[in-house]
């Protein structure tokens with residue numbers, strides 16, 4: 001059922017300072033709105049709480065992608081289309097480009113933002129596993145100042161996160177992982193269709209290979225836990241491992257099976273999700289053995 005438009009108050013400040021002042025002056029009153037692609041689904045269903053909405057979509061301070069020698073910094077309002085088409089992201093952070101390419105379809109990619117995907121905190125979101133695997137950092141901004149937090153650990157439970165009242169996600173800093181330094185990237189979104197599908201399982205892993213072994217590895221899963229899952233057991237099984245170790249495949253499969261906490265829901269079953277998680281972990285190992 002459609003919601004009553006007159007019950008909503010939307011303001012669109014022109015500067016970040018103005019937006020942060022409003023958030024600070026009336027704590028808990030304003031809900032930020034970026035691209036609106038999550039919020040408008042609730043609105044259309046009549047489930048968006050009435051009240052005051054702060055459109056941040058026009059704030060230039062939260063836009064843009066900057067690149068330095070070590071990292072790519074992505075403004076919270078950056079759209080999937082901008083990420084999908086960015087040359088350095090495609091070269092050094094290809095899982096983020098792939099996640100963007102496989103999010104919704106063109107209309108959502110043109111409007112939806114990376115900051116909105118993080119703050120919406122869906123366990124089925126497709127960029128968070130890649131951000132976990134890349135060891136991203138978030139810069140959060142409020143009238144009190146800015147702080148930087150690791151993305152790993154930002155989500156503390158279902159729809160829970162370390163975002164304080166009055167804070168906005170400002171930007172996401174992602175360390176560059178070039179193939180020339182031995183980094184291997186492996187991203188798979190498993191859904192019903194190639195586009196416009198909510199993930200049944202999402203898997204993102206990034207490892208640095210050195211002398212036939214795994215020097216560093218980080219892995220994130222989506223849709224198999226109440227929030228994006230840091231695959232610590234799988235990371236532990238692989239870190240320092242020799243790729244020719246005959247027991248590695250069984251260890252990787254067992255780690256993945258052990259740590260996912262999948263549930264049955266309308267999109268899939270816990271059994272299917274757990275088996276696919278195990279299969280993807282083993283496929284990642286095969287990709288590492290093939291050199292990426």
Ligand SMILES: Cc1cc2nc3c(=O)[nH]c(=O)nc-3n(C[C@H](O)[C@H](O)[C@H](O)COP(=O)(O)OP(=O)(O)OC[C@H]3O[C@@H](n4cnc5c(N)ncnc54)[C@H](O)[C@@H]3O)c2cc1C
Pocket residue numbers: 031032033034035036037038039040041056076077102103104105108111112113114115116117118119120124125126127167168169170196197198
């Ligand atoms: C048809 C359709 C298909 C979709 N397909 C996918 C998909 O394949 N994969 C996927 O992951 N998602 C998908 N989505 C979900 C959605 O498009 C994404 O989560 C998108 O990134 C949300 O960004 P937004 O800017 O539109 O967020 P909004 O709807 O504007 O906001 C979402 C939430 O984040 C908060 N917020 C937004 N920006 C900030 C900020 N900078 N700081 C603090 N809080 C903030 C808002 O208050 C709100 O709670 C789909 C949605 C639709 C409608």
